[in-house]
Amino acid sequence: MKFATWNVNSLKVRLPQVLDWLAEHSDITALCLQETKMDDPTFPQAEIEAAGFHVVFAGQKTYNGVAIIARAPIEDVIINIPGFADPQKRVLAATINGIRLVDVYIPNGQSLDSEKFPYKLAWLAALKEFIAQELQQHPKLALLGDYNIAPEDRDVHDIKKWEGGVLVSPAERNFFNEFIQLGLVDSFRLFEQAEKSFSWWDYRGFSFKKNAGLRIDHILLSSALAAQCSACEIDVEPRKHERPSDHTPVIATIL
DNA sequence: ATGGCCTTTATGAAAGGA
Numbered sequence: 321m322k323f324a325t326w327n328v329n330s331l332k333v334r335l336p337q338v339l340d341w342l343a344e345h346s347d348i349t350a351l352c353l354q355e356t357k358m359d360d361p362t363f364p365q366a367e368i369e370a371a372g373f374h375v376v377f378a379g380q381k382t383y384n385g386v387a388i389i390a391r392a393p394i395e396d397v398i399i400n401i402p403g404f405a406d407p408q409k410r411v412l413a414a415t416i417n418g419i420r421l422v423d424v425y426i427p428n429g430q431s432l433d434s435e436k437f438p439y440k441l442a443w444l445a446a447l448k449e450f451i452a453q454e455l456q457q458h459p460k461l462a463l464l465g466d467y468n469i470a471p472e473d474r475d476v477h478d479i480k481k482w483e484g485g486v487l488v489s490p491a492e493r494n495f496f497n498e499f500i501q502l503g504l505v506d507s508f509r510l511f512e513q514a515e516k517s518f519s520w521w522d523y524r525g526f527s528f529k530k531n532a533g534l535r536i537d538h539i540l541l542s543s544a545l546a547a548q549c550s551a552c553e554i555d556v557e558p559r560k561h562e563r564p565s566d567h568t569p570v571i572a573t574i575l
Numbered sequence: 576a577t578g579g580c581c582t583t584t585a586t587g588a589a590a591g592g593a
Contacts, residue, residue, distance in 0.1 A: 428592060
């Protein structure tokens, strides 16, 4: 089985690329999307199902929005974090082939002095409680999505440029480590990886060409799943396409 | 360099992203 995550930065723009990518990667069991940026009535459910997939989605107009596309039936869906009142659609949990997937679009936070930053931290605290509960019911769990956290300095092309900002702050990295303390494992770091491996590059200033990126999209696995994980890779190919998303897919292989 | 680019909403300009 292969599970993937991809922040598509508008599914309206990127749907053809998503369907092409799934056709080229016929071994992908399920793909978690973030930033679909569309409300549910406009979601392209018919097109995705016509291509032979199952799909669930939770969206809103203009901002955020998550979806899971799968080749097998999707069961036990939860939208948003139970008990955490939030009009923003950022979480979708579902079971596929007996594996619990939690698809997250963690808030960006904007800047350390923005009112959006305490929202990000409160949101992460609520997510941690939710994941702790989900783990009790689902030992085989993957937490995958756009975390908007670069966990270590090696996940940042130029740490001096980013220091003091969001995505790399100690408060955010502490939350990433709290997920690790829940028993989750960063699947990417289970394996030897090329230096300067990133999943996001700014659209500005030829950042992709210069590989001036960040690794902020992650697949964390419960210990039961990590024991079955044989690979985790970032697929940079879609970032080379015409009109790309600024993020590129991350894929974990489960035996 | 208080920038650069892309998407959205909406039709001009601004917000949000990371």
